[in-house]
Amino acid sequence: GVAIPAADHGWTAGMVWWAKYAINQYKDDPSVEFYLVTAKEPSEQIAQIQALLAKGIDALVLNPYESAPLTPIAVKAFREGVYTVIVDRGINSEEYNTYIAGDNYMYGYLAGKYIAEKLEGKGNVVIIEGIPCSINTERVNAFKDALKPYPGIKIIAQQPGYWSREKAFEVMQNILTKFPKIDAVWTGDDDMLHGVILALKQAGRDKDIILVGGAGEKNIVKMIMEGHSLVQVDFTYPPNMIATAINLAVMALKGESLNGFYQKGIPRKIILSTETITKENAKDYYYPESVF
Amino acid sequence: MRRDSIKKTGGRFAEIFSKYGIVIVLIGLVIVSGILSPSFLKLRNILNIFWQTSYVGIIAIGVTFVMIAGGIDLSVGSMVALLGAFAITTVNAVGDSYLGVFLAILATLGLSVGLGFATGVAITKGRIPAFVVTLGGMAIYRSLVLNFANGGVYMSNSMKYSSMGMSFVLGMPLPMLVFIGYALLAHIILNNTKFGRYIFAVGANETASFYSAINVDWVRTWTYVISGISVAISGILLSSMMGSVSSSSTGNGFELDAIAAAVIGGTSLSGGKGSIFGTFFGALILGVINNMLVMLNVAVYLQGMVKGLIIIGAVLLQNLSKE
Amino acid sequence: MRRDSIKKTGGRFAEIFSKYGIVIVLIGLVIVSGILSPSFLKLRNILNIFWQTSYVGIIAIGVTFVMIAGGIDLSVGSMVALLGAFAITTVNAVGDSYLGVFLAILATLGLSVGLGFATGVAITKGRIPAFVVTLGGMAIYRSLVLNFANGGVYMSNSMKYSSMGMSFVLGMPLPMLVFIGYALLAHIILNNTKFGRYIFAVGANETASFYSAINVDWVRTWTYVISGISVAISGILLSSMMGSVSSSSTGNGFELDAIAAAVIGGTSLSGGKGSIFGTFFGALILGVINNMLVMLNVAVYLQGMVKGLIIIGAVLLQNLSKE
Amino acid sequence: MNEEVILETRGVSMEFSGVRVLHSVDVKFTRGKIYGIVGENGAGKSTLMKIVSGFLQPVEGEIFVYGKKTTLNPLKAKELGIILIPQELNLVDTLRVYENIFLGNEMKSRFLFLDKKKMIEESKRLVKRFGLNISPLQFVYRLSPAQKQLIEIVKAVSKSARLLIMDEPTSALSEREVKNLFNLIRRMKEEGITVIFISHRLKEVKEIADEIIVLRDGRKVYEGRASGLTEKEIAQLMIGRHLSEMYPEKSIPKGEIVLKVENFFSADGSVKNVSFDLRKGEILGFYGLVGSGRTELMETLVGIRRKSAGRVTLHGAEVNITSPDEAKKLGIVYLPEDRKTAGIVPILEVYKNITLMNLEKYSRFLLKKDLEIEAFRRYKEKFSIVSRGPYQLVKTLSGGNQQKVVISKLVDTGARIFIFDEPTRGVDVNAKHQIYHIIRNLIDEFDATFIVVSSELPEIIGISNRVVVMRNGEVAGIVEGEGLNEKNLIYLATGVSEEG
Numbered sequence A: 001g002v003a004i005p006a007a008d009h010g011w012t013a014g015m016v017w018w019a020k021y022a023i024n025q026y027k028d029d030p031s032v033e034f035y036l037v038t039a040k041e042p043s044e045q046i047a048q049i050q051a052l053l054a055k056g057i058d059a060l061v062l063n064p065y066e067s068a069p070l071t072p073i074a075v076k077a078f079r080e081g082v083y084t085v086i087v088d089r090g091i092n093s094e095e096y097n098t099y100i101a102g103d104n105y106m107y108g109y110l111a112g113k114y115i116a117e118k119l120e121g122k123g124n125v126v127i128i129e130g131i132p133c134s135i136n137t138e139r140v141n142a143f144k145d146a147l148k149p150y151p152g153i154k155i156i157a158q159q160p161g162y163w164s165r166e167k168a169f170e171v172m173q174n175i176l177t178k179f180p181k182i183d184a185v186w187t188g189d190d191d192m193l194h195g196v197i198l199a200l201k202q203a204g205r206d207k208d209i210i211l212v213g214g215a216g217e218k219n220i221v222k223m224i225m226e227g228h229s230l231v232q233v234d235f236t237y238p239p240n241m242i243a244t245a246i247n248l249a250v251m252a253l254k255g256e257s258l259n260g261f262y263q264k265g266i267p268r269k270i271i272l273s274t275e276t277i278t279k280e281n282a283k284d285y286y287y288p289e290s291v292f
Numbered sequence B, C: 001m002r003r004d005s006i007k008k009t010g011g012r013f014a015e016i017f018s019k020y021g022i023v024i025v026l027i028g029l030v031i032v033s034g035i036l037s038p039s040f041l042k043l044r045n046i047l048n049i050f051w052q053t054s055y056v057g058i059i060a061i062g063v064t065f066v067m068i069a070g071g072i073d074l075s076v077g078s079m080v081a082l083l084g085a086f087a088i089t090t091v092n093a094v095g096d097s098y099l100g101v102f103l104a105i106l107a108t109l110g111l112s113v114g115l116g117f118a119t120g121v122a123i124t125k126g127r128i129p130a131f132v133v134t135l136g137g138m139a140i141y142r143s144l145v146l147n148f149a150n151g152g153v154y155m156s157n158s159m160k161y162s163s164m165g166m167s168f169v170l171g172m173p174l175p176m177l178v179f180i181g182y183a184l185l186a187h188i189i190l191n192n193t194k195f196g197r198y199i200f201a202v203g204a205n206e207t208a209s210f211y212s213a214i215n216v217d218w219v220r221t222w223t224y225v226i227s228g229i230s231v232a233i234s235g236i237l238l239s240s241m242m243g244s245v246s247s248s249s250t251g252n253g254f255e256l257d258a259i260a261a262a263v264i265g266g267t268s269l270s271g272g273k274g275s276i277f278g279t280f281f282g283a284l285i286l287g288v289i290n291n292m293l294v295m296l297n298v299a300v301y302l303q304g305m306v307k308g309l310i311i312i313g314a315v316l317l318q319n320l321s322k323e
Numbered sequence D: 001m002n003e004e005v006i007l008e009t010r011g012v013s014m015e016f017s018g019v020r021v022l023h024s025v026d027v028k029f030t031r032g033k034i035y036g037i038v039g040e041n042g043a044g045k046s047t048l049m050k051i052v053s054g055f056l057q058p059v060e061g062e063i064f065v066y067g068k069k070t071t072l073n074p075l076k077a078k079e080l081g082i083i084l085i086p087q088e089l090n091l092v093d094t095l096r097v098y099e100n101i102f103l104g105n106e107m108k109s110r111f112l113f114l115d116k117k118k119m120i121e122e123s124k125r126l127v128k129r130f131g132l133n134i135s136p137l138q139f140v141y142r143l144s145p146a147q148k149q150l151i152e153i154v155k156a157v158s159k160s161a162r163l164l165i166m167d168e169p170t171s172a173l174s175e176r177e178v179k180n181l182f183n184l185i186r187r188m189k190e191e192g193i194t195v196i197f198i199s200h201r202l203k204e205v206k207e208i209a210d211e212i213i214v215l216r217d218g219r220k221v222y223e224g225r226a227s228g229l230t231e232k233e234i235a236q237l238m239i240g241r242h243l244s245e246m247y248p249e250k251s252i253p254k255g256e257i258v259l260k261v262e263n264f265f266s267a268d269g270s271v272k273n274v275s276f277d278l279r280k281g282e283i284l285g286f287y288g289l290v291g292s293g294r295t296e297l298m299e300t301l302v303g304i305r306r307k308s309a310g311r312v313t314l315h316g317a318e319v320n321i322t323s324p325d326e327a328k329k330l331g332i333v334y335l336p337e338d339r340k341t342a343g344i345v346p347i348l349e350v351y352k353n354i355t356l357m358n359l360e361k362y363s364r365f366l367l368k369k370d371l372e373i374e375a376f377r378r379y380k381e382k383f384s385i386v387s388r389g390p391y392q393l394v395k396t397l398s399g400g401n402q403q404k405v406v407i408s409k410l411v412d413t414g415a416r417i418f419i420f421d422e423p424t425r426g427v428d429v430n431a432k433h434q435i436y437h438i439i440r441n442l443i444d445e446f447d448a449t450f451i452v453v454s455s456e457l458p459e460i461i462g463i464s465n466r467v468v469v470m471r472n473g474e475v476a477g478i479v480e481g482e483g484l485n486e487k488n489l490i491y492l493a494t495g496v497s498e499e500g
């Protein structure tokens, strides 16, 4: 059983794509069977997991819609002997088998640090964040933490773009009208960055500005690869962690261990590092066939 | 309904089919699912469906009152988060005791009555369309929940509170029992009390009700109070089951599901028509569809298609059964 | 529900105020925003507001037709993604030429007519409530969009197509001009043609329309076709402006915004009442609120609160102005 | 001699939910004649008319138009010149008068555009022809039922009709409007238009019709020349037995004043300086022309409309009533004139409509349904309501039977002061008779007191102890005893004597 939030913006769609990708790898393997479900709301996800448990799954790969609400059901799964892999958002309990996640703090922090250094400690910064929720808050706070040592940097606007291109476009259009001088824009993810770039182009202000998104969307990575003038770095928060998680679950069920590990079992906690994508290494992060 | 008329034409069978069309559609769905996936019919899964349905189902019962009186309530989704969060915060403040849990439930119900009342007054006395007031409410409640938790989660510190929502009584999950009990109570209020009769009358013909010495505004307002209370019950059960409330996502989209359950069950958006019976089974149909999609392992991106087609088909079949 | 709530006091001024109450509310909002943030009043920003409003605004015009005839359309949000994606795919297939763009637009309009017609027939001939059919449509269309793109993005390869949505005519953004022009056209259809008259009649009193030998089903069906066409226009403008359509997020929530614009503008959910004039300004009020939130840099978590209060307040003020 | 048959039915039958309401009816309508159709409430008159105008499809039988077998639908009927004025007013309230007049029949200028100017002008002309003083731009919801009825007639007349069917066009009208209408009908007859006229006012039927068709329980029981029958005979044919004296003997009021109204004004100015008093046990009639403000006065009294000045004293104590709810608590109930919008709750069952105002009596904590059903049976008996049973939806009752349901609802409240606005609208002779006697019973048994607003002169003279005549929102005079006669009432209502 694989339970993840529904595709309601680019990154989650990417996660769905990677989940399907990983599942597809096993299509010739008769010993494993997958149930992929997506939810639009925590209680719906709980319902799905209940259904999966009733169905009698052996392993559960869960990207919780939200940590706390999914904790009881995840714990229940674990206690029923289901091999439980928690992805990305953790749960508020230690009762699971494996946890694999991106690093939200560094995701925001590195973006902030990059911008601060590029601006040499002085300038006007705009934040366009995602849907208000806990991981968004964590990232934004980390971003601000990184800017703390630079009193010369001012955050002149902080508005939600709801992880949507159109919304980010609209918000950026408005911000551009209000502020004649903007030195850097950080968007919560690369989808919104596309909207921002469009708004800048439309306003004819697509120069002398530092743009940073995040999560490694393929077109942004391609821009970096091709040496785009405004977008030069990106910070990963890879949706393909779900594929890794699925592989881990299958390996665990089959009793396999990780290559290079002297230990037999699958590691219990894996935090993926936030990697910096630059022109040099971009091609390693470019998955043209992926949807994100 | 029209006993005399039907007796003469079709027979007993036609009558049953017309009144219980929705039940037959539900049974049909269950049979098909059971054939396609045997584990669908496990007792455990059936209980699960009831359990999962109960949160939206209880809200849908409240929404049915509002809709029969000719109104609409879009605020229930955000409100469930607000009231759930309020209950958790209150328990945390009062402390982990049965008394604390009891007080928190009482306070939450109290708040819900207040909110429902305010909504009703804005609609009837302020003469603002229900759509606008409750759309505003939806935004305002969500904003409040987000603001106090800073976008994060309300966590319950009380074991007593959290265990309540997960508890089983007589081998059945508590929410399921509450759902069934509440539906019965609501059915009686709607069909066997003065107030219930007034709700139908007001929704069907406001002017005639006014001329018939019914306090139309008062009846309308109370339907929103009932909707509020239903949301409170659902919010308490949901937040205690999860031990928490997510300020950003809990309850998202509940309004559409609740209205859909009512409409599938035969409640009219223009008022005057509807039943708790229909809503109850409408909610179950939605629950069965959701469960079935998982059980049959329907491809993620095709689920919407399947769901949409079944919902439309379910109502179409009911129509045909009335012929 | 007083008989005399429809009284004839007041003079010329009161009449103007009552008819144009919504304009006055809008002007009030603009003034307040202008004072709080001077850059709000920049020509550029005003144009932006019109521009940004036009996508939902055009859809809201179509939805107004549906609602005046007593229906509802929840499918517009998913449909805008579907039709936008269809337009892009078609241009990509036909090739980057003016002819290609033209053909794609034509094909998209054709598809929208077909979808609207199917919706209308399901509602009128299948006697399925509009809420159910269009809720189903919402799920089905989204599912189709997601499925063909595997959750990804439909990207336009045509520069000609993409430049269209960003183009300026007479110093004004194309979408804005289309929005205004379409509103005028819709206003004329609704108020100066037989069809428009029938829409009002059908929505206000179906029986009376029937006894006036109006083909009620036919009128109803055509309102859904108009809604479809409006969605197509909006979808084409939106997808060409963005140069892409996200299968997962484009159009999410448009249905609620469009209905809200219509309701704020005085269109009734129960049919028979409404105007393009009102919807136009209703949409602008929503646009101004969204813009204002950014311009005043309102804290993220409080935006819902502000938005909700302004929407309710805007309608309340209009009511007061009618006294 | 012109004996051209316009429309003919052969063996037409109709059923609703399996219940026959028309049994193999054969009727024939020839060119340039006026047909009066009479029958008890629920006899099937309206149903038959809807069938011959294409709005209902019969389950059996054939229809011939100009001798050709035809399957009718509304559009085809319209094209053939068959125009129906339905019994239940069917105007679109939220549209303007001229828009309603031309609904489904719009005039177009170039392209597809409506020619509003021409339609407004034409409406003005048509409305004037009826001596009506209504602006074509007025919204229909502002009109009284009588005015709406006239607009319905105008609407029908504006179409080029060959067969014009009027289903109870006069039930809301007073003498003067009826006269106007009859003149119009005679003119149309001369133009060769066939008119079908349905009414429960047998006097009118006898006056205008050339031929009379009587329906009873869905069967045609008589067809023949109108001149050969007396009113009494028609009534006998309708109900199948002899009808006793129409009006009961008048009661003798107790003298004690229960309600006193002084210098009463309504907020919208339609009622001006009205004063009258009401004695226990009396029937106080209110007469006036359409638009004279009777309905507005009553609605203001019970708090439906707002009053601006005046004193109302109930049993010696001043009261200020602001809603029907408060009025009911004081023992005053109002029977609305507009049955369709203010009287019935159409999609509720008959029994629920009957008990709606008096649910206290039928509930302790829960409603006692058996008591409600019993009440239904009681009133069904009392007023001979033609209904398939308690569960029939009120909207599927015939017009007259709906009216009886509303009256039952009022009577069931056990109030002591009843204000009845056009209580016998659309009610057949037999039921009228029953209603008068029930009013009398309530007075005798419970000391009830009645205000009866009516546009039907014989009725108001036949039952009232005194009559208040209103003109332009003011009291034009109060007559009783000897002075209570048609001449006086018409004189006071119009302000001109019959000769002048």
Ligand SMILES: Nc1ncnc2c1ncn2[C@@H]1O[C@H](COP(=O)(O)OP(=O)(O)OP(=O)(O)O)[C@@H](O)[C@H]1O
Residues within 6 Å of the ligand: D016, D017, D021, D039, D040, D041, D042, D043, D044, D045, D046, D047, D048, D087, D386, D387, D395, D396, D397, D398, D399, D400, D401, D426, D428
């Ligand atoms: N839509 C319907 N469904 C069920 N029964 C109906 C419907 N319409 C009419 N009826 C029934 O048909 C019978 C004849 O009704 P109809 O309206 O023709 O009577 P009518 O002679 O016009 O009476 P009235 O004088 O009261 O207007 C009634 O018993 C009525 O209840």
Ligand SMILES: Nc1ncnc2c1ncn2[C@@H]1O[C@H](COP(=O)(O)OP(=O)(O)OP(=O)(O)O)[C@@H](O)[C@H]1O
Residues within 6 Å of the ligand: D142, D143, D144, D145, D146, D147, D172, D270, D288, D289, D290, D291, D292, D293, D294, D295, D296, D297, D337, D455, D472, D473
């Ligand atoms: N003096 C007046 N000038 C203009 N309009 C009037 C006047 N009096 C009444 N009206 C209008 O005429 C309509 C009829 O009023 P109302 O119903 O009280 O009259 P009525 O005496 O009961 O006559 P009926 O019910 O037979 O039409 C109302 O819509 C009212 O607004």
Ligand SMILES: [Mg+2]
Residues within 6 Å of the ligand: D045, D046, D047, D087, D167, D398, D399, D400
């Ligand atoms: Mg009739």
Ligand SMILES: [Mg+2]
Residues within 6 Å of the ligand: D144, D294, D295, D296, D337, D421, D453
């Ligand atoms: Mg009157």
